[in-house]
Structures are given as structure tokens and as C-alpha cells.
Amino acid sequence: MLWLPSAALPYALARPFLFGLDPEAAHDLTLDALARLQNTPAMCLWARPRVHDPVTLAGLTFPNRVGLAAGLDKNGRCIDGLGAMGFGFIEVGTVTPKAQPGNPKPRMFRLKDAQALINRLGFNNGGLEAFVANVQRARSFRAAGGIVGLNIGKNAATPIEQAVDDYLLGLAGVYPHADYVTVNISSPNTKNLRALQGDAALDALLAALRARRDELAGQFDRQVPMFLKIAPDLDEAQIDLIAATLTRHGIDGVIATNTTVARDRVLGLPHADEAGGLSGAPVFEASNRVIARLRRQLGPRVPIIGVGGVMSGDDARAKRDAGADLVQVYTGLIYRGPALVGEAARALAAAPAARRSARAAAS
Numbered sequence: 001m002l003w004l005p006s007a008a009l010p011y012a013l014a015r016p017f018l019f020g021l022d023p024e025a026a027h028d029l030t031l032d033a034l035a036r037l038q039n040t041p042a043m044c045l046w047a048r049p050r051v052h053d054p055v056t057l058a059g060l061t062f063p064n065r066v067g068l069a070a071g072l073d074k075n076g077r078c079i080d081g082l083g084a085m086g087f088g089f090i091e092v093g094t095v096t097p098k099a100q101p102g103n104p105k106p107r108m109f110r111l112k113d114a115q116a117l118i119n120r121l122g123f124n125n126g127g128l129e130a131f132v133a134n135v136q137r138a139r140s141f142r143a144a145g146g147i148v149g150l151n152i153g154k155n156a157a158t159p160i161e162q163a164v165d166d167y168l169l170g171l172a173g174v175y176p177h178a179d180y181v182t183v184n185i186s187s188p189n190t191k192n193l194r195a196l197q198g199d200a201a202l203d204a205l206l207a208a209l210r211a212r213r214d215e216l217a218g219q220f221d222r223q224v225p226m227f228l229k230i231a232p233d234l235d236e237a238q239i240d241l242i243a244a245t246l247t248r249h250g251i252d253g254v255i256a257t258n259t260t261v262a263r264d265r266v267l268g269l270p271h272a273d274e275a276g277g278l279s280g281a282p283v284f285e286a287s288n289r290v291i292a293r294l295r296r297q298l299g300p301r302v303p304i305i306g307v308g309g310v311m312s313g314d315d316a317r318a319k320r321d322a323g324a325d326l327v328q329v330y331t332g333l334i335y336r337g338p339a340l341v342g343e344a345a346r347a348l349a350a351a352p353a354a355r356r357s358a359r360a361a362a363s
């Protein structure tokens with residue numbers, strides 16, 4: 001649900017056409033166009049200069065602090081095309097070991113008055129083998145120094161008691177091709193998935209993943225950072241538990257947050273009662289609350305990627321002020337277009353030097 005790349009059709013003009021389509025149809029149309037035209041001369045039609053604001057976190061040097069959140073390009077088809085919009089990093093997926101269709105349609109809904117979306121896609125993707133092949137075809141974004149994160153999850157048909165097996169398969173499959181790997185346990189659209197955020201389940205999952213990562217690091221002679229993506233619908237005790245478990249297992253960082261199941265900020269709006277995860281402006285404050293609590297618990301050294309409701313440069317700065325080192329966008333891109341990427345990156349690059357110096361000294 002983005003935009004058709006055309007210099008003659010700026011996003012402000014393209015958006016009414018796209019918003020007149022079914023949200024998922026508009027999304028698929030756009031990704032199909034990007035996949036066909038990336039790495040051709042036509043890519044200059046939507047390419048934008050990347051803001052230079054490098055930062056090193058978890059052993060990776062990010063060209064700037066603004067990334068694309070997972071979920072937009074689930075199959076990793078458009079890394080180069082999306083990367084040309086000025087992102088410092090791109091995260092693709094969520095991929096599951098086996099291909100699956102996701103939940104029945106319709107499963108995406110716009111809440112335009114709230115600058116929000118509800119989706120219940122359900123990890124629809126073409127499976128691990130196709131995903132890896134797509135990632136391997138990406139070339140220009142990485143050649144220009146862009147960072148690529150690969151996001152893994154479990155199949156809907158896999159019992160929650162066997163979820164660890166799917167994550168281990170996913171980790172092994174993406175490891176040779178990832179700059180970092182994200183473990184997604186926070187989508188509300190796969191039954192019981194968020195139960196993995198609980199005490200014993202999370203401890204077992206992270207212990208298994210850390211052991212497998214150590215084996216893979218030896219096999220490939222490189223250690224790929226692992227991040228955990230969590231939900232905004234957590235109380236302080238749950239956040240503290242997750243922070244402690246991350247630290248205990250040496251997980252490299254955290255992505256806060258996924259979509260919310262809360263509806264208090266969209267009550268009465270069309271589609272507000274649809275099942276699924278709510279993203280966009282209404283999740284901004286909940287995400288920032290989680291980020292701030294995590295930063296207090298984790299201290300200054302553990303990277304936090306902040307995502308949820310970034311609709312402007314000011315929103316990106318607020319994520320940074322709450323404690324995020326990097327930010328990701330998704331729904332804001334749909335409502336604002338590619339101009340948001342540069343705006344957010346410039347806002348973060350212009351953060352007060354004293355604040356940036358203090359964070360650098362702490363790390």
C-alpha cells in the first residue's frame with residue numbers, strides 16, 4: 001500500500017489513486033512495480049539521496065538511523081528498490097520455514113482519520129527457500145553500504161510447543177545472508193505467538209537460538225547480531241522480564257515495537273473493530289513507553305530500534321529521546337511517501353551534538 005514509482009506522478013498525486021484501491025491490492029501493485037524496475041534505469045525515478053549519518057551498533061555500521069520495518073516486503077523481493085529511497089537499513093520478512101497463504105482476505109484496512117492501518121495478514125510469505133533466493137539477488141543497496149535485516153517467525157500450523165524448531169530452522173536458513181536477524185515473537189496475527197514473550201517460553205527460545213547462533217558463527221566465521229521484536233501491549237513487569245532475559249542470553253538488541261491490539265485511540269472510526277494489529281500514529285505513545293522502560297532496564301549499551309507511529313521528523317526525534325538508537329518506518333511511509341525517509345534521517349542527524357556525544361561515550 002505504497003506508491004507507483006514515477007517522476008511524473010509525485011506521491012501526493014499518486015496517493016488518491018492508491019487509496020482508492022483495496023489496501024492489499026495497492027500494496028501488491030506497488031511492490032510488483034518496484035520488483036520489476038529496481039536496478040534498471042527507471043530506478044532513478046524514485047531514488048533519493050541517502051542522508052549521511054553513520055552509527056555503529058552491534059558491530060554494524062548503519063549509513064543513517066532510519067530503516068524500513070519488516071512486514072512491508074515479506075518476501076525480500078524489493079530490497080534494492082526500497083533501499084534507493086534513502087534508507088540506512090532495510091528489514092524484510094517475516095519469513096517462515098514453509099510457505100503459507102496467511103489469513104483470509106480482506107485482511108488490511110485503512111483508518112485514514114487516524115493515520116493508521118489494521119492488518120491481520122498472518123505471516124503470508126513464500127517460504128524460506130524463495131526468501132533466501134530473493135535476498136541473494138539484491139545487490140545495489142548492499143553495495144552502497146546498506147544494512148539488511150532478515151526477520152524470522154513460525155508457521156501458523158506449527159504448534160506453539162514446537163515453535164522453537166521453526167525459529168531454529170529460520171535462523172539457520174537466513175544466517176549466511178543476513179547483516180542481522182530479527183526474531184519476531186510479537187505479531188498478534190499468529191495464534192498464541194505472543195505467549196513466547198512469557199518467562200519460561202522466552203527463556204527457552206532465546207537459550208536455543210543463542211546456542212544455535214554460536215554454532216553458526218563458528219561455521220561461517222562471522223557472528224550475526226540477533227534482535228528480538230516485542231509488542232507494545234506489555235506492562236512494566238513484562239518489559240523488565242524481557243530486558244533481563246535478553247541480557248542473560250546475550251541477545252544483541254531489541255526492536256520496540258510491533259503493532260498493538262488496543263483500540264482506545266481509534267474508537268468509533270471505520271474499521272476500528274477489525275481484528276488484527278493496529279499500526280501508525282495511534283501506537284506512537286505506547287511504543288515510546290516501551291522504549292523508555294527498556295532503556296532504563298538495559299542501560300546505554302544495548303541497541304534499541306524504535307518503531308511505531310513515526311509520521312514525521314519530530315516523531316523520529318521523539319523515539320530517539322525515549323531511548324532508541326535507530327528508528328524504523330512502515331505506516332508513515334504509506335501516508336507520507338518516500339519524503340518521510342529523508343525528513344526523519346535529517347532530523348536524527350541534526351540531534352544536539354551533546355546528546356549524540358553522550359550516547360557515543362556510553363557505548
